[in-house]
Amino acid sequence: MPRILRTLLTDELLTRIHDRAAAHDRDNTFPHDDLRELADAGYLRAFVPADLGGAGLTLEEVSREQARLATAAPATALAVNMHLVVTGLAALLVGRGDDTTAFILRDAAAGEVFAFGNSEAGNDLVMFGSRTRAERQADGGYRFSGTKIFTSLSPVWTRLATFGLDEEHPDGPRLVHGVVGRDGTTTKDDWDTLGMRATQSATTVLDGARAEPEHVYRSLPPGPSGDSFVFALFATFEVLLAAVYTGIGRRALELGAEATRRRTSFKYDGRPYSQDPDIRWKVAEAALAQDGAELQVFALARDVDEQADHGARWFAQLVGLKVRATETARTVVDLALRVSGGGAYFTGSELTRLYRDVLAGIYHPSDDESAHGTVATSILGPLEE
Structure with a gap:
């Protein structure tokens, strides 16, 4: 039997998004209407399991949708990509029996918008090292201080997946991964680029941004990892x-x-x-x-x-x-x-x-x-x- 690939994006929705793309690029503005319509279509819950109210799409299905969205508006697709990566990795882990990121799927089902705060200027180790300081709190939570670049969805995200280095960890230095909210963060108005302008991937400054204990999902030694x-x-x-x-x-x-x-x-x-x-x-x-x-x-x-x-x-x-x-x-x-x-x-x-x-x-x-x-x-x- 042929495989049935599910879809959430209609041709009519993609046409409207396409028609707005040139103006957002010209004016260097975030596509708020695109995000609203994508949310209304259930697209921000694409990876969220059906039992939480999402579509429960596979990675192949979402990748096909992202290619379609990019034909209409590349910057909108790239911006939404960051939310989908966070929710997609959570869905992949939960689907394989690891519930440490299950809270991400619950939050996405409730309407939270996720972004990535990982990239740092001058950090060519990328995910295997960090210039950001992660300070463990008495209750097991963490506070992060540092500067993250290329933070897509910067005007609208409500949850930021980020990481930093805990140099005081009792088991030796650890890269700590968790999710913070807007408190303790500042978004710079510095996104004026050659292309992908509507992503509004501005710089984010973390100044003691707190991840609750239940929102800290990994503590790994620096360097490559098979985790x-x-x-x-x-x-x-x-x-x-x-x-x-x-x-x-x-x-x-x-x-x-x-x-x-x-x-x-x-x-x-x-x-x-x-x-x-x-x-x-x-x-x-x-x-x-x-x-x-x-x-x-x-x-x-x-x-x-x-x-x-x-x-x-x-x-x-x-x-x-x-x-x-x-x-x-x-x-x-x-x-x-x-x-x-x-x-x-x-x-x-x-x-x-x-x-x-x-x-x-x-x-x-x-x-x-x-x-x-x-x-x-x-x-x-x-x-x-």
Whole structure:
């Protein structure tokens, strides 16, 4: 029997979101109407189990939805992605018998909006080290102090998943992961970027932000870890991120193909450029890349859902997916621009916006250097001392 993939996003909703995207990019504003409509559609509860009032979608189903949302508005998709990553990792852990993050699903069911406060300027260890101070409280809770960058959903989040280093832990330094509220945090007005402007991923300053004891879900030694939380984080983050950029490529290919049918060639007696062999080659090149990107994203998402056995190469598969998906999206957008003519160079062009948005893929973890190191180690073993 064919698999039935569930969906929450209607074509009508995606059209409305698409129609607002250009203005949010131009004005550098957060898409409040998009978020409201997505919440009304139950999309912020996509990973929440049905018994809590959510849709209970799988990672593959949500990744397919994220690709569709990104074709309408990449920045909206990337912003919502952070909420979905937090709730998705919680759903993955709970589904495998680990209830330490079950409170996230309950809070999401009640309408809380989650964001990530993990990235730090100058921290190339990313999740395996932190400049943020985590101070244990007498009741087992923690207070976090530090500066986090690229905090998507900054105007609207109500819960922030974050982490910091507890250097006074009795068992030695520990990276402590938990969820804080708005108290003890300040959001800077510093998001004025080349692309992905509507994400409003401003800097967040933590000044004693408190995680209650029941909201502290991991305390791990610094450095790489085989803990199930780390796998859940990488699996949901990298797959859903790849889905967003794959959606950008999908839309760019559509726009490029439309342009070749619309433009006519003086050289070829007024025939459309879609009949020019050189242009057709470029469109085919973009489609070849895009087809491969779509297949790999959804296949690896399904492997996560079905607990496929990639053994020691799981992390290599996940970080490799991110690099391939974001680089492929850049290639497809570039080819779409090349076949669309000079009109695509003007700021009112949707392709121009996609060209700026897709560049953000360079900066998400894992970066090229880290990913290549992970993949090399998975094949060749670690570097010798």
